[in-house]
Amino acid sequence: MREEPLRLLAGAAAGALATVADTEQWPALRTRVAAVLAPDLADLVSARMDDARRRLVAAPRVRLELARAEFTTEWRGSIHTMLWERPEAAGPLRAVLHDVSPALPRVVGDFAAGATARR
Template sequence: MEAELAVLAGTAGTTLVTLLTTEAWQRVSDGITSLWRRAEPERAEAISAELEVARTDLLAARETGDSGTGGELGAEWQGRIRRLLVAHPEEAEVLRALLDELRPALPDVPAVTQHATASGHARVYQAGRDQQIASS
């Protein structure tokens, strides 16, 4: 169950950060805040404020060409959401419904499929983005 919650939290963290700078950001903020309001009401307002800060940080990072902030924020929110789901697994269905609702707002990203076969002493190096190989 914990692995399933981690995957769900990963999807949620990525979706949240992807949509924070789009027209859907208010729906994302409302949905995530509502999730906390149901599970841990005493933290809901702080979560809402932290989402606003994350949005501001992400907008500023995009203006300066900082591509690392999005990944950092995604990992941060993935961890928060995972911990919430571990403490309150009953909220997983609510989160799934929110993600289903938000799916149409996500930008189209082409799928990448990689296949490789190595035999003998061969090596295969694959990357979905940048890859650096340094010899020692």
């Protein structure tokens, strides 16, 4: 698989995770993404995602969008690396994002909505 599709998919997944980080959708999406990306290390990946999420939700309200952007940047790189190592996970990850796309919160500038449109 070419580099650019993996990078875009990683960005879409990271954006979706950042979007739901402070919602009740977080546990399900985190679990599904971790299981697809690293089936043998899903618990470890989930724990790392939870650590990043704690930083995001602890951010003061005036800094929340910056915290979401930082989360997205951090996880875009991590997800891209995992996809590079396991490119066969790209299809299942796309399916997860497609499944949750209608349920994602919609706000102006929602990265996940823009990423969905590019697929």
